[in-house]
Amino acid sequence: KEIIIATKNPGKAREFKRVFNDQDFILKTLLDFPDFPEILENGTTFEENATLKAHAVMERFSLPTIADDSGLQVDALYGQPGIYSARYAGDHNDAANNAKLLSELGGVPREKRTARFVSTLVFANPKNEHDLIVEGEVKGLIADFPEGDDGFGYDPLFYIPELDKTMAQLSVDQKNQISHRGHAIEKLEKQWQDWINW
Ligand code: ITT
Numbered sequence: 142k143e144i145i146i147a148t149k150n151p152g153k154a155r156e157f158k159r160v161f162n163d164q165d166f167i168l169k170t171l172l173d174f175p176d177f178p179e180i181l182e183n184g185t186t187f188e189e190n191a192t193l194k195a196h197a198v199m200e201r202f203s204l205p206t207i208a209d210d211s212g213l214q215v216d217a218l219y220g221q222p223g224i225y226s227a228r229y230a231g232d233h234n235d236a237a238n239n240a241k242l243l244s245e246l247g248g249v250p251r252e253k254r255t256a257r258f259v260s261t262l263v264f265a266n267p268k269n270e271h272d273l274i275v276e277g278e279v280k281g282l283i284a285d286f287p288e289g290d291d292g293f294g295y296d297p298l299f300y301i302p303e304l305d306k307t308m309a310q311l312s313v314d315q316k317n318q319i320s321h322r323g324h325a326i327e328k329l330e331k332q333w334q335d336w337i338n339w
Pocket residue numbers: 147148149150153182194209210211212213226227228238258292293294295296308320322
């Protein structure tokens with residue numbers, strides 16, 4: 142038994158692998174297939190983009206496939222960068238994205254720096270007619286400066302008041318317990334074994 146996670150993002154891959162360890166199936170990601178072509182993500186929602194990724198990969202390998210489309214929604218920026226989170230500053234460059242976010246929020250006071258991470262997971266399988274779709278979110282504040290070295294993307298700027306830490310100051314296990322992706326994976330775990338036709 143094999144399941145593919147349709148991601149080339151090492152940060153996401155690490156979080157999935159951490160949850161789905163010790164199972165009776167083999168978990169692979171697109172990092173195991175470096176020649177897999179870029180998937181055109183031209184949808185207008187997280188769900189559309191996750192569906193595009195899941196189906197492109199499922200069709201290529203004929204295997205059950207999970208895709209994650211996720212992003213950061215900042216209230217003071219009317220929900221941006223949203224589905225454009227990966228390429229907010231142009232190319233996919235986390236440091237440049239964080240710098241741009243800080244600059245866009247220059248002068249915005251703490252109480253107005255509210256934000257959320259959203260993750261939509263689409264599980265597609267050649268032997269299932271319908272996809273399994275779940276979503277998770279986590280609320281936080283955009284900090285004034287980056288802190289922490291763990292995680293990826295906007296984690297160093299995503300401050301969680303209840304923990305007095307940024308997402309990048311959490312271990313991968315701690316992050317999975319509270320994160321958008323962790324919550325979405327939890328929902329998936331409750332449903333997928335009853336849904337899947339191997
Ligand atoms: P794949 O499509 O290969 O999975 P990607 O990084 O391009 O990788 P997305 O299109 O879903 O994936 O973009 C998600 C972006 O949102 C990601 O690159 C980060 O900038 C941001 N993001 C999502 N989840 C995050 C998290 O847990 N921590 C920090 N930033 C996150």
